[in-house]
Each structure stands twice: as C-alpha cells, then as structure tokens.
Amino acid sequence: MSGEMAFVSCTVNSVTQEFHVRPEEMLIDVLRDRLALTGTKLSCDLGACGACTVLLDGKPVSSCATFAWQTDGMNVRTVEGLAAANGALDPVQQAFIENSAFQCGYCTPGMIMLARALLDRDPSPDRETIRVWMGANICRCTGYEMIIEAVEKAALIPLETGK
Amino acid sequence: MNEMSANLDVVGHDTVRKDAVPKTTGAATYTVDVSFPGMLHAKVLRSPHAHARVTSIDASKVRGMPGVHAVVTRDDLDGLNPTYGYFIKDQPIVAMDKVRYIGDTVAAVAAETELQAVAALEQITVGYKILPTVATVEEAMAETAPELFEEEPMGVVPAYGQGASGARRLGRNNCYRFSYETGDEAAFDRCDHIFEDRFVFSRDQHFHLEPFVTVARMDGDVIEIWSSTQNPFPLRKELARVFQYPENRIRVRVPYLGAGYGAKNNCKTEPIAILLARLSGKPVRFCMTTEENFLTQSQHAAILDVKTGVMADGTFVARSGHILLDSGAYSDASPLVAEKAGYRLPGPYNWQHLNIDCDCILTNTTPAGPYRGFGGTQASWASESQVDIIARALGRDPLDLRMQNVKNLGEAYVPGESGIDSDLRAGLKVVADRVGYEARSRGDGRGMGVSIGFKDAGGVNKPSQARIRITTTGGVYLECGAIEIGQGIHTAMSQIVAELLNTQLDRVVYPELNTDYTPFEQGTNASSAIIGTAQAVQQAALVAKQKVLEFAARELDCGIDEIELDDWSIRKGNDAHPLAPMIMGYYGGTGYEFTGAGFFKPELDHAAPLESQCVSWEFGWGAAEVEVDRETGLIRLLQLVVSGDAGRAINPLVCRGQDEGSAVMGLTGVLFPCMVYDGAILMNGNGLDYRVPLATDIPDGFVSILQEQGHGPGPFGSKSIGEGCMLPVASAIANAVEDAIGVRIRELPLTPERVLAAIDEACG
Numbered sequence: 001m002s003g004e005m006a007f008v009s010c011t012v013n014s015v016t017q018e019f020h021v022r023p024e025e026m027l028i029d030v031l032r033d034r035l036a037l038t039g040t041k042l043s044c045d046l047g048a049c050g051a052c053t054v055l056l057d058g059k060p061v062s063s064c065a066t067f068a069w070q071t072d073g074m075n076v077r078t079v080e081g082l083a084a085a086n087g088a089l090d091p092v093q094q095a096f097i098e099n100s101a102f103q104c105g106y107c108t109p110g111m112i113m114l115a116r117a118l119l120d121r122d123p124s125p126d127r128e129t130i131r132v133w134m135g136a137n138i139c140r141c142t143g144y145e146m147i148i149e150a151v152e153k154a155a156l157i158p159l160e161t162g163k
Numbered sequence: 164m165n166e167m168s169a170n171l172d173v174v175g176h177d178t179v180r181k182d183a184v185p186k187t188t189g190a191a192t193y194t195v196d197v198s199f200p201g202m203l204h205a206k207v208l209r210s211p212h213a214h215a216r217v218t219s220i221d222a223s224k225v226r227g228m229p230g231v232h233a234v235v236t237r238d239d240l241d242g243l244n245p246t247y248g249y250f251i252k253d254q255p256i257v258a259m260d261k262v263r264y265i266g267d268t269v270a271a272v273a274a275e276t277e278l279q280a281v282a283a284l285e286q287i288t289v290g291y292k293i294l295p296t297v298a299t300v301e302e303a304m305a306e307t308a309p310e311l312f313e314e315e316p317m318g319v320v321p322a323y324g325q326g327a328s329g330a331r332r333l334g335r336n337n338c339y340r341f342s343y344e345t346g347d348e349a350a351f352d353r354c355d356h357i358f359e360d361r362f363v364f365s366r367d368q369h370f371h372l373e374p375f376v377t378v379a380r381m382d383g384d385v386i387e388i389w390s391s392t393q394n395p396f397p398l399r400k401e402l403a404r405v406f407q408y409p410e411n412r413i414r415v416r417v418p419y420l421g422a423g424y425g426a427k428n429n430c431k432t433e434p435i436a437i438l439l440a441r442l443s444g445k446p447v448r449f450c451m452t453t454e455e456n457f458l459t460q461s462q463h464a465a466i467l468d469v470k471t472g473v474m475a476d477g478t479f480v481a482r483s484g485h486i487l488l489d490s491g492a493y494s495d496a497s498p499l500v501a502e503k504a505g506y507r508l509p510g511p512y513n514w515q516h517l518n519i520d521c522d523c524i525l526t527n528t529t530p531a532g533p534y535r536g537f538g539g540t541q542a543s544w545a546s547e548s549q550v551d552i553i554a555r556a557l558g559r560d561p562l563d564l565r566m567q568n569v570k571n572l573g574e575a576y577v578p579g580e581s582g583i584d585s586d587l588r589a590g591l592k593v594v595a596d597r598v599g600y601e602a603r604s605r606g607d608g609r610g611m612g613v614s615i616g617f618k619d620a621g622g623v624n625k626p627s628q629a630r631i632r633i634t635t636t637g638g639v640y641l642e643c644g645a646i647e648i649g650q651g652i653h654t655a656m657s658q659i660v661a662e663l664l665n666t667q668l669d670r671v672v673y674p675e676l677n678t679d680y681t682p683f684e685q686g687t688n689a690s691s692a693i694i695g696t697a698q699a700v701q702q703a704a705l706v707a708k709q710k711v712l713e714f715a716a717r718e719l720d721c722g723i724d725e726i727e728l729d730d731w732s733i734r735k736g737n738d739a740h741p742l743a744p745m746i747m748g749y750y751g752g753t754g755y756e757f758t759g760a761g762f763f764k765p766e767l768d769h770a771a772p773l774e775s776q777c778v779s780w781e782f783g784w785g786a787a788e789v790e791v792d793r794e795t796g797l798i799r800l801l802q803l804v805v806s807g808d809a810g811r812a813i814n815p816l817v818c819r820g821q822d823e824g825s826a827v828m829g830l831t832g833v834l835f836p837c838m839v840y841d842g843a844i845l846m847n848g849n850g851l852d853y854r855v856p857l858a859t860d861i862p863d864g865f866v867s868i869l870q871e872q873g874h875g876p877g878p879f880g881s882k883s884i885g886e887g888c889m890l891p892v893a894s895a896i897a898n899a900v901e902d903a904i905g906v907r908i909r910e911l912p913l914t915p916e917r918v919l920a921a922i923d924e925a926c927g
Contacts, residue, residue, distance in 0.1 A: 038196040039189015041421070043372040044453045044850025051372050079189035089188070097183040100816045103824060104649030105186030106372040106421030112187060135859035138850075140370050141422055141649045143823030144858040145865065146816075 006069040012037070013081025021068040028052045028063035031078060039079040039109045043138075050137030053110035054078050060117040060136070079109035082116065084160035091157035092116050092150070101150035103141035110137050115151045124155050174662040174879050177816040181653045181673060182419065192418045194391040195450060197378045203232055203273040205432075205439050205449035206280035209458060210262035210269050212291050213298070213527040213843035214309065217258050219290035222270060228286065230279035233442035235271040235435065236287070243438075244405050247430045251318030251331070251338060251494040254530065256405070256434045262291070263311050263492035264527045265843060266458025273439035273447045298843040300466065300487045300524040303336040311336055311492060311525045318494070325579045327506070327772040329498065336525040338490055339498040341505045343772060345577055346516030350481040354472030358553050362545035363910035364893075365837040366464035366489065368848070369534060370855050373421020374456050379436035380446035386437055387414040393427045393646060394686030399678050405434055417676040420648040424828065425533035426460045427648075428496065428688055457848030461838055462534035463500055464489040467545035469508070477559050479568045481516035484508045486541070490523040491530040497523035500531075503618070504538030506773065509577070510546040511587055511617045511780070512568045517577065527843045533688060535828060536886050539618030540893070544911065547614040547894035552907060561898060562595055562613050569615070572874065576619075579768070581776040584874040584882065585808045590784040591615060593868055598786035598804045605902065608791045609801070612898025616785060616890020620883040621778030622689035626764040628682035629699035631660065631707040635746050635754025637731030639664060639671040643700050644684020645692040646676060650885050651817035652692045656700055658813050659878045663704040666730050682760075690883030693813065694779045694876050699761035701878045707759030711742070714757070718745050779876050781883045783807050783825070785891025787899040788864065793922060796915030798834065798900060802864030805891065810875025810882030822867040822888040827856050829892030832911055834860075 005020040012035060019030060031037045031054070040063055043051040047065030054063045055077040056070075082090040092115045095101070102108040111134065118125060118133045125133070130151045131144075139147060185191035220236045237245075237259045245259065246252045258269045270287050274280035297303035297311075320329040326345045333340050351357065377390040386408060392398050395415040403410040420427065436449040451459065465488050472481040486504050490497040505521035521538075534540075554561040569587040570576070576583060595601065595613055603611045629643035641660050647653045657671040674681070684696060708728060715733040716723040719740060726735045733740040746755050765775040788802035805826040812818045831837065835854045839846045847853050867888065875882030893911055901907050906921040 037189070038192075041193075041195070041372070043374070043421075046453075046849060046851045048851040049372060049453075079187075083188065089184075093187040096187045097179055100177070100180055100183075100651075100814075100820055102180075102183075102186050102649075103651070103820055104371075104373070104420060104422035105182065105191055106193065108186050109189050131858050131861075135857045138370075138372070138855055138857065140372060140424070140828065140855060141824045142820055143825075143827035143865070143867075144856075144861050145823050145867075146820055148858060 008069055008072045010071040010074050010076055012076045013078060019068065023069065025068045026064055027054070027066040027068050027071055030068045031063060037078050037080050041106050041109060043106070050114060051107050051110045053113045053137060055113055055117055058117060058120055060114050079112055082112065086160065088160045090116060091159055092119065092154040094157055095150040095154035099146055099150040099153055101142065101146045107137060107139045111139060111147055115154060118151065119155055127152060171662055171879065173658045173668055174813050175811065177814060178654065178658060178668055180651055180817065181657055182647060193373055193421050194376045194378065194389050194418050195373055197389040197418065199380065199446040202446040202448055203275060203439065203443055204277045204280050205271055205273045205436055205447050206277060206284055207268050207435060208270040208284045208287055210258065210265060210267040212262055212293055213265050213296040214294040215262050215291035216294060217260060217262060217289060218292050220270065221288040224286040225272060225283045228283050230275035231272060231283045232445060233273040233439045235438050235442065242407065244407060246316065247401055247405055247434065248318065248494050249429060249496050250321060250498045251316050253312060253316035254493040254495065256438065264529060265845065266529065267492065271435045271439060273443050296527045296843050297336060298526055298528060298840060300489050300526060303524045303526045304334060306335065308335045311527070322774055324769045324771045324774045337522050338494040338525050339501055339523040341498070341501040341521045342519065343505055344518045346514065348516055348518065350516035351472045354480050355475040356556065357470065357472050358549060358556065359470045360549050360552060360909060362467045362469065362548055364465040364467065364541045364544050365832040365911040367462045367534065367832045367837050368457050368853065369424040369426040369460065370853065371422040371424055371426055374451045374453060375431040375459055376450040377432040377436040378446060378448045379440040381440055381444065385412050385414050388433055388437060389416045389418060390433055391420050391427055392417060393423045393648060393688050394429065395676060395678055396644060396683055397686055398429060398433065401430055402433060402437065406437065415678040417646055420646060422649050424535045425537065425688065428533050428686060431459060453850045454848055457845060458529055460532045461491065461529045463531040463541065465504065465541040467541060469545050469549050471549055471553060473553055477557055477564050477567050479512050479514060482509055482514055483518040486521040488521065488523045489528065489531060490525050491528045492525060493530040494523065495530045495532040497531065500533065500538045504542050507539045507542040507618055508546055511570050511583060511615060513570060528840060529845065535825065536618065536889050537689065539890055543616045543890040544893045547891065548897055548909065551612065551898040551901060555901070562591065562600060565591060565615060576780065577772060579770040579772060583780050584876065585780060585782050585872055587615060587782065589872065590782055590806060590808060590870060593806050593870060594784040594786040594804045597866060597868060598788055598802050600786060608793060608903050609788065610899045610903025611786065611788045612895045612902050614785045614891035614895035614898060616783035616887055618781050618886060618890060619777035620690040620781040621694050622685065622691045623773045624765055624767065624775040625685045625689065625691055625695055627684050627696040627699040629696065629703040629761040630682050631703040631759045633707055633711065633757045636743050637666065637670055639666065641671050641673045641700065642682055643696050644676060644681050645696040646687040648687055650821060651814060654817060655693060655813040656697060659697055659700060660704045663701060664708055665728050690781055690885050693881050694883055695763050697877050697881070698763040701761065703759040703761030705759065706761065707757050710757045710759065715742065715745065718749060779882055781887045783887030783890045785895035787895040789896060789899040789903055791900055791903045791918060793904060796918035798913055798918060800834065800862045800896065803862060803892070804866045804868065805888040806868040806870055807884045807887040808870040808872045808882055809884045810871065810877060811873060811880035812869055812871050813879070813881055815869055818869050818884045819867055821884045822869065825886055825889035826867065826892055827861060829889030830856050833893045833896050833913055835912060837912055
C-alpha cells in the first residue's frame, strides 16, 4: 500500500473504463476483481506461463506482469471480448472448439488471445511460425499439437466483420 | 471382453466437447473464480527450516491487526483430529511438534485482502530448534539418520490377497513397504544369465496451472466448500474425521478443474480454509501460489534395483526388484504409489518367479503424492530400460525380445489376476512401423528405441454410483461423480448416455458435482472413469430406459418388444408416439421424471494380489528416434511415436489429446531438469525457473496413433487412455540413445552431463 492512487482510463473490450488504482495493482486484478472478467486466469504470477495473456493495443501481454496504470489510454482485449458484436465466435475460438484444442481449459483463454495476436499480424502463418509463437505460453494438458492445428485452421476461417 | 459394436450414432464420433464453449469464451467457472461478498483471503506461514522442533509460536500480535479476522496455529486445534493422510495420518493441518521440510505449514491467517494476510504472517514469532536434515533417501536410511517421526503415526496397512503384503516402519524413516512374491525363487538358479541394474527416476512437479484452491464457508451448520479436487467423496470423509463432523453436514462442490494430474487428491487447501471460515464466521478463500504448489506436492523420485534372470534363448524367467521411493516429508499417497510401483515392475511379460519390495522413505523435502502414471512411470522406466540391456547383451533385437516374452491377449498378469486386455504385439508393431524401426539407419549419432509402457487401470476395489433422470420432455440429467479435469469425461459420458437412450447429445446435461446430490464416486483418478464409473452410468441409463419402455408399453397396450425408444418418441411399427403427452396423460400436466440407478465395483477376491482383480490394463507403446551430439551430450529428439489402446474410442479426438498430452508430460522427466534440490532446498520451485515442455520443444516427428482393439471392459469396449502414453517415453528415448551411441544411461533426466559421463565411462 504505497504511494498515491493513479487514475486510469482505458478501453476494455470496447467499453471505456475508468479507475483509481494503487501503484502496485496489476492489470489481472482489475480485470478479475473489478470488472468480473474472470476468463483471464492467474497461474505462475511471474509472466512466464501466459495463462493471463490479454491483448494490449493488440499485443499479447501477461496481465499478471502488467501494472494497471500502464493501460492508461490503451485498448485492452480479453477472451470475453473476442466474439463479434452479433455473438459469432472468433475464428480462433471456433477452431479451438472444432479441433478440441483444450483440455482442462485453464490455459485456453491465454492461448486463444496469443493466437489472435499472431493472426492479426500474420493472417496465414506457417506451422513453424505458429509453433514458435505459441511457444510463449504453457499448456500442461494437450502436448500442443492440437493447439497448433487449431491455429492453422483458424487462419482459414474468415473473421466476422462489423465488430 | 466386448466385441466392437458397429453403427453407432454418437459414440465413436468426434462430437464437440460439452465444455467447449465455456472454456473458449472464458465463461467456465473454476474454483479460483468462486467469490462471495465479505470473503476473506487465507495465507499460510511456511517453515524456513527443513527439519526443526517448534519450540514456541506467538501469534498474539496478529490478532487485532487491520483486516485480520482469524489466525490458526497449533494452539487452535482443540476438538480436531489435526492430522490427515491416506493410510497413515501423519500430516498436521499446521505444525505441531515439528516442521519437516522447507515450506511445511506453520500458521495461517485470514484477512480482508491477501496483502493484509501476508503482513500479518510477518508478525507471527516462531521459535525453532534446528534438527539434522535428511534430504535424500540414502541419507534418510542411514543408521544414524534423524527420524522425521520418532513415534509411529496413527495408520493402517490395507488388506492384500495372494502374494502381496504391506508393512510399516521396517527401517529408519521407512513409512511403508509393499511386497509382492510369486513362484519359486529357485527359478533364478536355472537361468543362463542374470542381469542386475540400478535405475534412477527423476522428480517432476505436476505444474497444474490452476493452483490448489478452496473457498469455504459455513452454511448454517453445514461446512460448504468449493474445491479444486479430484476426489470429493474421500475428501469429505477425511474432512469429517479431521473436524469430527458428520459427513452429511459437509458439502463439497467441484467446479471445472484447472487440471490436477493426480495432485488434487485428498486434503490440500481444504482444512485450513474450513478452519479459518469457522473461526471467522466468513467465507474464506485459500488459493496457493505456484511457488506453494511446489511446496505441497510432487512426483516420487525413485531408485530401482532390478535383477532379471533369462535363458540363453531370451526367455524371461525370474525378476526381483527393490524400489526406493522418495516420499518427501509425509506419507501422503506413498503407500499406494509403492503398491503400484512394486506391482507393475514386472511389466507385461511372462515370469516364473517374482519378488519385489518397494519402500517409501521419508525425507525433509516436499511431500510426494499421486502423479499421473502413479508408480507405473517409475516401474516402466526401469523395466523397459533393462529389457534393452538384456537384448543387447544377448545379441538380440530389443523389439524381437519383447515380442518373444510379452503376455498374450487374455493371459492373466500374475496368478489370481485378470487377463491382459490388449494385444501387446500388435500395439508394438504399430509404433515400430510408424517410426521406421526395422529399416532404421544408424550411425551419425542416430538411433531408435521402443518401449511398452504399462500399468493397471481402474484403481483397487473402487466403487462408483450413477443416476440418470429423464424429464417429461426428454431432458437427461447425467449424475455421477466423475470430474471434468480436462480429460473430456463430461463429453464421453454424455455420448455414452445419448447412444444408449437413442437421443441427441445436446439433450444430456451433466450437473456440477455437489456431494449433497451427486451419486457416490471414489475419485477421478487411476484412469477409472471410462472403465468403472461409465459402467455405473451405462447401467443407470439402461435401467431408466427400461422404465420408459415399460411405461410406454403399458400405455400403448402392447409388448415391450414391439416398441423402441427413438429420441423421446416411442416407435411402434411405422408410428411415432411422442412421450411427453403420454407421460402427462398418466402423471398429470406437470409431468414426471424417470430415473435409473447404476453401480459398479470390482468383486472382492482374496485370490487376487490386490484383493480385487484389476479392472483393465493400460498400455502406451512408444518409439523414439534421437540424434545425440557426442561433443555436447545433447539429445535431439527427432521422432516420438506413441500409441494407446482406447478399446473403443468414445470420442477419438479427445482420446488423441490424452495420448499426446500424457506423452509430452512424460518428456518432462526425460529432457528437462525437474525439481532441483540443493540439500533440502528446492532451487527451481517457481513458474519461471521450472521448465516444462513448450510448443517449441516438441519435435515435428511427434505423432500419436490411436488404437481401438475392442477388448476393453468399459461401455462399447472402451478402455482407459489418460496415462498410458506417458509411460514408455523415458525408456524409449534412453533405448534410442543406446541404439545411437552405444551407451546406456540409467538415470533420469537424460541431461547432457549424464550423456557425456556415460560416453566417457564407455571409452574409459
């Protein structure tokens, strides 16, 4: 409990949010505790496992290792904000569902956000690119192959427009 | 053994998992997501010493600190049975007389925020008298070693049948010994060759991404918890004993589990959360950190001495073995892991004589407990490594030697035991063909190895109950205690029920587990759900279906054999009779629910070594190709081919995920550092320093092949698939290393240092 509260104004899943946060408050705590966006999961709390991955201005970050004040003026996207306005799931979500690319599901929101960031910058990555990119996050259940295949498939599904 | 059933509508199809949408949209609720207004947060004070007598604890400064509502030390345990454990009740909720490892729980605080709780812990003063430490099993077994327990903790030895026995405290820090013997020891005298080898097995941590977590509150006089647990009913029983509370006033609720791999059996966060909730009168959440997970549960490191006698023609004759399991500081599941490691050491081969002891040795390290493979991983590592050693010594191909000695389909594993329910030779051929074993090119540091990972499946004498309820409009409640831990059991069970009731999959719902309502289940572990629980579910569905048909036949005034159930209509000849109006016509407009109950338990059988025959046998066939750099000692995994036998795959895609996931988990103990101890200090117990396999660690040549041999005891001939493919990984790779460079490494993990040392030794 040190220092002054910081004022933060950011966009979370297309909705403007304003907070006074403590300097040491992490983004994941704001998402989970204040906004009830519990799809983002905390695990290692060291920025290593990627379970808490969200997109900050489109870039994947560990929300456990991002201070809440760092998001001021930025655009935060979580797994809850992936579906299109008409409710259609994101191609990554669709592909994870069709390919059964999850098991316990705890890493899945982070994996999906990581894959979304990849496809946003490279809409048709090759398998090796996917493997290297997805190597940033830990999944202890699947052995990764079905995740990699889901990302390959997601690249083939057209993104819904009009978000 | 069932034959494969053809023409199934739901079973055998890659239907979308029942948990797919919640888990991909963030809507799935896990215990970490459970929250209540006014909920407190628990933190525990952990021992900085590996072994010490607790001379004093003063928590007086904590009471009254900002936000602090409850404190627990050894002075707050009145009226409780304050120790828990599987067979041996040796682990205290908080330290009483001693602490036994770095991280042992000393005190707990519940406060309004986690930070307040952490601040409060710093104000607790503990006096320690440091005691000598035993960090390894060798140190712990020394004659002069300090004992972790000077007095025998309360506990029991389970009953065993033919040839098996258990014993306690046979030596210093020995908390349990399992023994199994069959046949005449003189068989060794007839052998042409005797092989004696020592193998060392690494110690992985489960690294489940959802930590150990419980939310507890008092609901009137009911203790209510939400917990990330694999075995809520045994947990409820243990909590009832600890808190001296009626079982039916303890309610355990289990949301989705962020995995467990064995770790989430029995008491972890539950006792402290409950105790703090009772003391504070408020809901309490106790969620560990990843660092604390490492201080709570691990796999068993092991030393395995294996002696095997064979004939000159390669026929296996006799095997004896002595296994030492590093149990860590408390007995936990060690007696059970010892039973399985010892019992599985023979592997699926023919023997005239077996004599195996498995000792559990307490050390001042993290308590070891259930871990996927459950002793079978350790046993398969030693057994399948030695098969290759024998083959090379006899000038035989390791694959051929296995083909010569494996048990036939249907052959009893050992006297009194059930028959092997997979064709082992067919399974081995699948992976050998795929990896290209026969035509392999050697030299340039390349080589291939094969292995048969082996375990029994279904646990021991394990009961399951199930209930099916069908509403007036044909909605199906599937009620059983198999927990969705990631393996896809909600989906598989629902497919089985939809198939049996000839209805659509989306009519079946699988309510969240609540011990107040859910039928009893001993636990989601031991690869038991599809071969045990599913049999109870199958029976329940068939009973409910029969009631529906009997009702409809009565209403339609015809014989039951004249009608069929068809998606909640009754088909009679060419006519369809919807059930809903028929039901409301008889039972009234609000309708009715048809219910069916099911039960499964293997028969008690004193002639079976473990007091009931194993329900099934789970295999993972593995083949590896490696390239070894003789200069750096680095092993490059080029191919890893694994295959399990699902009997009949209820959902092939989900089965594939099980095979691949378990194989990659098995890689951790082979090519990664695992838990590194400096004495009794864990050096890498956090998410950053601990390396588990990443996507980038998986070779392009990683392939799983799902077999459906059709001999399983589960519905439609299904078999367990969750653990098999982790079992052959270590030995297949070590066998490939020897194929590649001619040196045998007997200690895991296969680090470059060990490879270089083995090369040096071979050259020297």
